[in-house]
Amino acid sequence: MRYEGNIYRPPSEARSYILQCTVGCSHNRCTFCSMYKDKKYRVRPLEEIQADIRMAKLYYNDVEKVFLADGDALAMETSDLVEIVKDLYKTFPGLNHVGIYASPESILDKSLDDLKLLKETGITIAYLGVETGDPELLKEIRKGVTYEEMVKAGRKIRQAGILLSVTVILGLAGRTPRAVDHARNTARILNDMNPDYAAALTLMLAPNTELYKKMKKGEFEIPEPFEILDELRIIIENLDVQECEFRSNHASNYVAVKGRLPYDKEAMLGLINSVIENNDLKYLRPDYLRGL
Template sequence: MIPRYVEPLFRPPAEAGSLIFQVAYGCPHNRCRFCGMYKGVPYRPRPEAELFAEIAAAGERYPGTRRIFLADGDVMALGFDRLKPILEALNAAFPHLARVNSYANGSSIAQYDDSELAALKSLRLQTLYLGLETGMQTLLDRVGKTEQITQMVESVRRTQTAGMRASVMVLLGLGGREFSHEHAVRTAETLNRMQPRLLSALRFVPVLGEPFEGFRLLSEAGVVAELLVLVESLELEHTVFRANHTSNPLPLEARFPADKAWLTAELRHVLTSGMLDETGPGFLPAEL
């Protein structure tokens, strides 16, 4: 079987139809207290000879491939000198290649200058999935994600100026009951500065326990109420919004700005319908 995978392997829902190559194993950061994705996986870039042989073999077996996803976490951390030859190999092996997508952190994107981002774009790097999680810097610090919000905003804007798309993920409920409102408002403010082309709202699930001391999990209704505050505060000019991850109480998809009024009305309707758990978290997936 080509490619060969080392579990666990994660990809965003939108990459279900993509051919996946693991260019590194694990996440170079791996200290976020809300994320169990790569815990127990030591970070290591894949040996280049092995990776390039796999790309060439996969090219012969699946020559019609148009979409590729590079795994695991924060592929942009590899740096320009390592990532460029990988993209060149993919372009050589797959003549119909349309786009290559990957996860990225703001601090990793920041190490590329504008000409390097443009060069990666010309090699069909297309969508970078970036976890903002929250627009509250104090909350981000508390949950162990050592990213700076101002740098994430800058990285998203530079990515999109280079012609790529940023797909930004936020984590509903990450602030618990104490910070729910501030988390929603600050996150919306940050997204308004970023203007990402794609936005996904996921829901915090405590697979690793409390993300900070004194954390109190939101009820299912509380999560939807938080989403309503977020949506009401968004001023996005050209964004596709999705909340269709398995962790979300409601599967939603909308386009900003056209669907904002519809989306807020829908969320208000659901909140008053009595269908949500007002005290407990409702259904939570066992793992993410």
């Protein structure tokens, strides 16, 4: 298998064959993100991607899950994506899942008909980094879209019949009173989108990010662990979503909760509140075990 640079995938795609369709991220400007800083965005030639599929056939014979990388494979031409997805289903008879990273801009650039075509061809789930629902913070982190545009992008994926999985980031507003607005507005944007899956990650900064440089200059401070947990509590408390699986079990988090909303809301809040009340670091994932 041929890969260029570091390859990232959502935790739930751990067992997927990863097919690199694009190199890097078409946006690549978010102030907290280090993932594709070393890459200049480009779409790989279709023939090269199809050759990779042939190689994967020889190596795996059959696969059930494929994940299309890099950061924003949805930015490819729809006709090329359709070719790739058709080729995958033809090559792997056991295939039943094709996941893809999607930036809000590339979702908005596609027509609803394009997205429906991708769903019919076999893309089953799209992963969208929402990060925050706070309109000001969205601007500050240079996500490239407004609150309204982000909601529109998320809803468009669902309207096309593709499962929507989103991530939000605890600690993104820093150690300031604005953290409360970040948490409340993040619950609000999740309510407006009603994703099928939502995951909370905790901010961890790599040295090649703008936010890390701000932190080093004393202009940004990552909240303390129990302040992070308070953000998580506020988000869950304010969630009003239907049939949504919510998780904070990513390796960056201090406490793992997982549940189906609205049914498990009280149990999830009970767990978080008991950890906050105990106020004891021993109940948190230690920093040396945290990671991105």
